Amino acid sequence: MTRLFTAVLLTVLFSLKAAHAQQDIAWVQIEAHPSLTSTQNRIRAYAGRLPDVNGFALGGGWYGIVLGPYTRSDAQRVLSVYRAEGEIPRDSFIAYSSSFRQQFWPVGANLLNLPQVVDPTPETSESAAQTPESETTPQQIEPSDETPRQARQSEAALSRDERTELQVMLQWSGHYQGAIDGAFGRGTRGSMANWQSANGFETTGVLTTRQRAALRMQYNSVLDGLGLKTVTDTTAGIEMQVPLGVVEFTNYTPPFAHFDATGDIPAQVLLISQEGDQNTLFGLYDIMQTLKIVPEEGARERKRDSFVLIGEGGDFVSHTEARLEGGMVKGFTLVWPAGDEERRTRLLGEMQRSFKRLDGVMDPAAGTGDEQDIDLVSGLEIRRPKLSRSGFYVDDRGTVVTTAQAVEQCSSITLDGDHEAEVLIVDGAHGIAVLRANDTLAPASIAKLRTGTPRLQSDVAVSGFSYEGVLGAPTLTFGKLSDIKGLDGERELKRLAMTALPGDAGGPVFDNGGAVMGMLLPKLDGARKLPDEVSFAMDSDTLRSVLNSAGIRVTEQQESGALAPEDLTRQAEGMTVLVSCW
Secondary structure (H helix, E strand, O other), X not given: OHHXXXXXXHHHHHHHHHHHXXXXXXXXXXXXXXXXXXXXXXXXXXXXXXXOEEEEEEEOOEEEEEEEEXXXXXXXXXXXXXXXXXXXXXXXXXXXXXXOOOEEEOOOOOHHHOOOOOOOOHHHHHHHHOOOOOOOOOOOOEOOOOOHHHHHHHHHOOOHHHHHHHHHHHHHOOOOOOOOOOOOOHHHHHHHHHXXXXXXXXXXXXXXXXXXXXXXXXXXXXXXXXXXXXXXXOOOOEEEEEEOOOEEEEEEEOOEEEEEEOOOOOOEEEEEXXXXXXXXXXXHHHXXXXXXXXXXXXXXXEOOOEEEEEEEOOOEEEEEEEEEEOOEEEEEEEEEEOOOHHHHHHHHHHHHHHOEEOOOOOOOOOOOOOOOOOOEEOOXXXXXXXXXXXXXXXXXXXXXXEEHHHHOOOOOEEEOOOEEEEEEEEEOOOOEEEEEEOOOOOOOOOOEEEOOOOOOOOEEEEEEOOOOOOOOOOEEEEEEEEEOOXXXXXXXXXXXXXXXXXXXXXXXXXXXXXXXXXXXXXXOOOOOOOOOOEEEEEEHHHHHHHHHHOOOOOEEEOOOOOOOHHHHHHHHHHHEEEEEEO
């Protein structure tokens, strides 16, 4: 790699002068941060292993780390090689000097004001080498392609949208701070003159046709390499610009047309198209939020005929929008790597501006030959919890007892997948957690905690979500009470002879009369592995003590006659709840 970049740098040295003349200096932007201190820490790490590391203020309180300066072709080579070898982030991109403000690294450097010279010939190169360092080469002023009168005439033909866009581009370049109103007053004229001066043009305060094109090229440089092209999808009835340089069409799984990543940028685009009404729109809104591509954090807005969903995860940001018109729901989703906000927002804007609804809607049967999977919705992976365990209701307010394992390191906890819950108590010593639903719930049945000591070798059963919610209802697992204490004589433990699964942990353990004699504990971790048919339960006396300490009153039941299996099943289903940690 060192030999390759030695060659690259030699090429750069001989080509930079020509690049200045053509205003084609390019950089590879690799990171940006809102903190100067953190940017300086990161830039030192890069400078320790890479050449040509520079730091520039980007405006808006952001600071960028870039490599360069290079010619455009050399920058592309640097970008490709370093990305391929993992030296720089995958979302690094080509940038231009117009994107940068003051240089802060290396200290004292100012590579934004390199002199511009004409392409050297052997004669001029030799004479230039003899010029004393104290002499400076005057800046070459680019001749105008239009007279001021012609420039004003071409400017007058601009639409309001085009005039507004011009202000946006001037604001992006750092030369305009006024309102985006499409009116070219003193502030706009001054920003045009400043941009002309910064880019080697005559400062007239009126941009010519070619100058406006040059500004637009600078503005769109962040989109270089994305391959934005208009896609007309007659199956979905949608036309829109799609970054075909990083994604390609793969398949239809109604209501989505999938465009998946083709390279090292993990992007994804979905076209949304289905026939329906407001219920369809609202149903899609709910379903989208269960998908892995829509993280829980982010803005949500649902209106009468449209919605916008933004999901912000650690690795990516997704934006989904859809609208109901004429009995058809249409929209799109963009999934883009986190930390690349300028490109993401610019790309999103291009997609929004170019979105068009065409005749027709996606056939619900399109793509039905694809493999089906319970963990997929229309080819997209459902967001799954980190962990799911069992629990049971102990009062009619929705209070739930479960294993402490179910609530460890969770950003949120749900009951039965729908109801958010808060943690009231965690008793780590006994492995017990007590939760309460944020919603008002009315359990079909609640636990009745057994009083008295159960009989050895009596029949017991545990109710739990053995497969962590894959099945829609809890299952009963039957066994025997092997001992009324733990292996080391713990009086609060009950040893059971039954083969339980991880998802059963936290579930209620019943005696044959339907009273809850304890809560099933998770399998023990450690060097000693017990037989599969050995399980343990925390007894009802300990559960009662923990609940009473929180002011939660419980219902009790003494030993009674055996319940019929169907009655025990009905009682267990009414009180057992799936506890999920997200």
